[in-house]
Amino acid sequence: MWGYGPEWGMMHNWGGGWGGYGWIGPFQMIIWILILVLIIAAIVWFFRSGTQTQTGAFSGRLAQRSPGLDVLEERYARGEINREEYLQKKRDMTG
Numbered sequence: 001m002w003g004y005g006p007e008w009g010m011m012h013n014w015g016g017g018w019g020g021y022g023w024i025g026p027f028q029m030i031i032w033i034l035i036l037v038l039i040i041a042a043i044v045w046f047f048r049s050g051t052q053t054q055t056g057a058f059s060g061r062l063a064q065r066s067p068g069l070d071v072l073e074e075r076y077a078r079g080e081i082n083r084e085e086y087l088q089k090k091r092d093m094t095g
């Protein structure tokens with residue numbers, strides 16, 4: 001009979017306290033938490049990979065060339081500095 005008893009409507013406790021899902025309820029909740037954690041980790045990784053320095057470590061993006069190296073190569077090409085001075089300054093700039 002349909003009445004206002006302790007098991008009225010859709011609020012039955014047939015599943016053992018997990019809203020009718022039984023033992024699947026906790027696993028479903030864990031899966032959604034894992035999906036949320038993976039999304040947050042992917043967002044954090046994306047933003048951190050863009051802020052890493054380009055010296056020595058490849059961050060997954062194209063390395064930007066220093067404008068100072070361009071000027072140094074132009075001076076070497078024009079003959080303003082010799083090879084040893086060019087190599088020394090290049091080492092100093094790239095670390």
